[in-house]
């Protein structure tokens with residue numbers, strides 16, 4: 001008996017943390033066996049290399065580290081988190097709600113490549129993480145779709161206006177715009193469920209978005 005894995009994905013500052021928490025709390029209140037995980041798993045030894053990358057140790061342009069190398073940094077973090085923290089819960093039938101997953105590599109690393117290279121990269125990525133590393137395949141990927149300009153402002157708000165707190169992905173608007181193109185492409189190619197989070201140029205309310213995320217989750221758990 002294996003559990004279920006529901007992934008919340010989206011650009012930086014798209015509300016993944018907010019929606020993961022809300023979904024976890026609703027499922028928990030219903031009495032479900034549910035656990036929340038988050039990637040990167042900051043603070044874990046396995047996250048050290050990706051943390052260095054995000055803070056410019058290998059260069060301040062995301063393109064300074066090629067997508068295959070950067071992907072392995074993040075994949076190792078997931079491997080460690082799975083084996084050390086949630087494998088047993090999942091294998092006993094629990095529901096895992098993940099804030100980011102392999103799908104973040106898909107978005108953030110495709111953004112470094114030409115579009116003609118995306119399918120080849122994605123095919124490599126999912127074979128590597130799901131088949132070769134043996135990480136669980138999600139039952140649903142819920143893509144929180146936002147405009148990069150709006151998510152940039154939300155992040156600035158979260159960092160209380162201190163732009164210096166943004167990492168090398170977060171502070172790079174052209175890169176985030178590429179990520180948005182890649183995320184939209186992945187949604188079609190990989191059959192993610194898109195939840196449109198913007199209405200009339202602004203974020204929809206947390207509760208509205210949550211209601212839609214919950215309904216997609218219920219369908220995936222049914």
Ligand SMILES: Nc1ncnc2c1ncn2[C@@H]1O[C@H](COP(=O)(O)OP(=O)(O)OP(=O)(O)O)[C@@H](O)[C@H]1O
Pocket residue numbers: 010011012013014015016017018019154155157158203204205206209
């Ligand atoms: N629907 C919403 N309306 C207004 N503000 C929101 C909404 N959702 C999230 N926020 C706020 O926007 C900021 C970014 O949200 P959150 O931290 O959940 O995003 P994230 O996708 O987890 O970001 P990151 O990619 O940086 O981890 C937070 O300050 C959060 O409170």
Ligand SMILES: [Mg+2]
Pocket residue numbers: 016017099
């Ligand atoms: Mg977050």
